[in-house]
Amino acid sequence: MNDPDASLNATEAEVSIGAAPKRAVDDVDVDLTASLEETPYRHAPILASSRQPSGEKASDLDAPSLYINRELSWLEFNRRVLEEAQDESHPLLERVKFLAIFSNNLDEFFMIRVSGLREQLESGILETSADGMTPAEQLVAIRRTLEPMLKEHRRTWLEDLLPQLNAAGIRIIPYHKLKKKQRRLLAKYFHDEIFPTLTPLAFDPGHPFPHISNLSLNLAVVVSDPEHGERFARVKVPGFFPRLLRIPSEERADIFEGLPLSDVKADNFVWIEEVITHNLEELFPGLEVKAAYPFRVTRDADIEIEEDEAADLLAAIEQGVESRFFGKVVRLEVDKAMPKRIRDILVENLGLQPYQVYALEGPVGMADLWELMKVDRPELKDRPFTPSVPPALTTGESIFSVLRRQDILLYLPYDSFAPVLDFLDVAAEDPNVLAIKQTLYRVGKNAPVVKALMKARENGKQVAALVELKARFDEENNIVWAKALERVGVHVVYGLIGLKTHAKLLMVVRREQDRIRRYLHMSTGNYNAATARVYTDIGYFTTDPDLGADVADLFNALTGYSRKDSYRKLLVAPGRMREEICRRIEREIARHKQHGDGRIIMKMNQLVDKRCIKALYRASQAGVQVDLQVRGICCLRPGVQGVSERIRVTSIVGRFLEHARIYYFYNGGEEELLIGSADLMPRNLDRRVEQLFPVEDPFFKSALKTILDIHLNDNVKAREMLPDGAYRRVEPKPGEARINAQEWMVANRGFWHRKE
Known part of the structure; x- marks a missing residue:
């Protein structure tokens, strides 16, 4: 789930999920146990704003007990991912995929978030988060929360999914259960393919402890030497082999004696580390291999670049990517069977x-379960569908002609990403196009948008691309594309010092008769053809002159020098975005006090920003009805008496990654809808370049309200956040139809298109 990964026997005071330490709970007189059934709130469709009585009550909105810890809230999101692996409504291989996503998410969480807390702890930083927890308390709470979750993750694999895979004919076979011919075939494969790539590294007074690279799979090998007794060595499992090796059945093993295992089509697999373990005698001739235990380390992977001191940002980022191999170790994962004495060797030498x-x-390292998605069993995967295309773009009429007549909204992945690529391809070839400007954040390894920009430059267009080199874990891809664009003469900008450019903007400048016209595409998601198939994002084509002027001003600020912070229609961060969001919340409060019809709906990825949360608390206290659908982290605590009874928080985790950002304000019937790239987090509002833009076309405003309404009424994949920070599934009420928002969007895809 790309832009967007991630995946303490404590003695301190008890810290529960999402709660502040005991000392902070008494800071304010609130009832944290109030359930949502006990509040007067019940979600109503947004198309008919309902009048709510005012319930304003004075309270200390800075009290730590009013805020959910960011890290624990993220863990609750990953728990929801795990629940999808346990959900039998998903096809079997999709459930395995969710198990892999859970592990991959945790890897990234430790590399970035836990490493950051460890760094604060080692630096002696005692500053508390908004919820009142110190770095040490957060590390304790993470461990306490995570341990039972990991057990449940393993139980789901070993007792649920693994037996079901076996029953479905996808067998992951323990090495000791392999038959004679299968073992012989694997021994040959080991000797011919794997053995030449292995390097055993001894550890003794004459051999220093070897470097263990980030996320690599390793074997801690114990051997017995006739002269020196027990010895320890490390063997790294090469990452360029499949983790799960495909093998034929015993009956067909003879056929593959002279063929590569890649020719095997049978759905039988064995873990590569087991193959290596059972053939280690070749690596240690004359010694007795006593045992081998898999282990893995996670290192700090957060690149720190002194941008204002870097003469060459691209070179500095390249060096930073390489430094990930040598970051401090923040986690050691070991096989449960590893003896304490072996574990102690690792702990001591890794400084843990x-x-x-x-x-x-x-x-x-169960993120490698992703490999099973390559198994060709369509009945065990989600049913594919053909994304829709706006009818106006299927007639053969020029896309420029269509956009002069009307705006177009795309809702991915229910819509095809092809119109965006076609728009770029047509612009690259059109003789009347003068210039193309685009922001690129995460474009992936195979990037058709980059190829279109290169073609445009080759055709003589002025092309400017802002390639964000600091897009975490996409730095290497972006460096490759930045260099490729520069080679053909594209004006490449690497971003602003101290900021990440996260905005999603594409502008085509075209000469038409006696005027210049700007064509825009703005989006909530990246220009990435791969994630466009699995992330829900909204893109918008328009020729609105004010938005065109705003985007032109913003591009000039990104590529040149500017202190501009006010725009005609755009909301831009850093700058006034937070102020403008809070101003709209205050407008709803004022309106509600006079007319009782205040209504706010926000759909986003994360909600962390304290000033925005406090504004939403004030709205609830004034009686404004607030619906928040936050896919991931939510630091706001709903359902608190006198503070947030009017706020309902839900989260949808399902087949697609919910990625769209939509902000709705009833505004006394003059409804305002903003969409764009920004979540309400300090990093988005203060340390990233972001854009939100209004959708003013009545047809598309109505369509977006319907999209919001369906998602808010999901009673299949939605979970509702409780005052303690935990979540519970939303269930259909008696007689209520089941609504799975994502399935509904697939079935009704394209309803947001104008009919020609």
């Missing part, structure tokens, strides 16, 4: 504390 060690039952 015991609470950083996770002993796991089953395979280490």
Whole structure:
């Protein structure tokens, strides 16, 4: 789930999920146990704003007990991912995929978030988060929350999905259960393919402890030397082999004696580390291999660049990417069977504390379960569908002609991403196009948008691309594309010092008769053809002159120098975006006090910003009806008496990654809808370049309200946040139809298109 990964035997005071430490709970007189059934709130469709009585009550909105810890809220999001792996309504291989996503998410969480807390702890930083927790308390709470979750993750694999895969004919076979011919075939494969790539690294007074690279799979090997007794060595499992090796059945093994395993089509697999373990004698001739235990380390992967001191930002980022291999170790995962004496060797030499060690039952590094999605069993995967295309773009008429007549809204992945690529391709070839400007954040390895920009430059267009080199874990891809664009003469800008450019903007400047016209595409998501198939994002084509002028001003600020912070229609961060969002919330409060019809709906990825949360609390206290659909982190605590009874928080985790950002304000019937790239987080509002833009076309405003309404009424994949920060599934009430918002969008895709 790309832009967008991630995946302590404590003695401190008890810290529950989402709650502040005991000392902070008494800071304000609120009832944290109030359930949502006990509040007067019940979601109503947004198309008919309902009048709510005012319930304003004075309270300390800075009290730590009013805020959910960011890290624990993220863990609750990953718990919802795990629940999808346990949901039998998903096809079997999709459930396995969710199990892999859970692990991949945790990897990124430790590389970035936990490493950051560790750094604060080691630096002696005692500053608390908004919820009142110190870095040490957060690390304790993370461990306490995560341990039972990891057990449930393993149980789901070993007791649920693994037996079901076996029953479905997809067998992951323990090495000791392989038959004679299968073992012989794997021994040959080991000797011919794997053995030449292995390097055993001894650890003794004459051999220093080897470097363990980030997220690599390793074997801690114990051997017995006739002269020196027990010895320890490390063997790294090469990452360029499949983690799950495909093997034929015993009956067909002879056929593959002279063929590569890649020719095997049978759905039988064995873990590569087991193959290596059972053939280690070749690596240690004359010694007895006593045991081998898989382990894995996670390192700090947050690149720190002194941008204002870097003479060459691209070179500095390249060096930073390489430094990830050498970041401090923040987590050690070991096989549960590893003896304490072996574990202690690793802990001591990696400079770890015991609470950083996770002993796991089953395979280490289960993000590799993604490999099973390559199995050709369509009946065990989500049913594919053909994304829709706006009718106006299917007639053969020039896209420029269509956009002069009307705006177009795309809702991915229910719509095809092809119109965006076609728009770029046509612009690259059109003789009347003078210039193309685009922001690129995460474009992926195979980037058709980049190829179109290169073609445009080759055709003599002025092309400017802002390639954000600091897009985490996409730095290497972006460096490759930045260099490729520069080679053909594209004006490449790497971003602003101290900021990440996260805005999603594309502008085509075209000469038409006696005037210049700007064509825009703005989006909530990246220009990435791969994620366009699995992320829900909204893109918008328009020729609105004011928006065109705003986007032109913003591009000039990004590529040149500017202190402009006010725009005609755009909301831009950093600058006035937070102020403008809060101003709209205050407008709803004022309106509600006079007319009782205040209504706010926000759909986003994360809600962390304290000033925005406080404004939403004030809205609730004034009686404004507030619906928040926050896919991931939510630091706002709903359902608190006197503070947030009028706020309902839901989250949808399902087949697609909810990624769209939509902000709705009733505004006394003069409804305002903003969409764009920004979540309400300090990083988005203060340290990133972001854009929100109004959708003013009545047809598309109505369509977006319907999209919001369907998602808010989801009673299949939605979870509702409780005052303690936990979530519970929303269930259909008696007689109520089941609504799975994502399935509804697939079935009704294209209803947001104008009919020609």
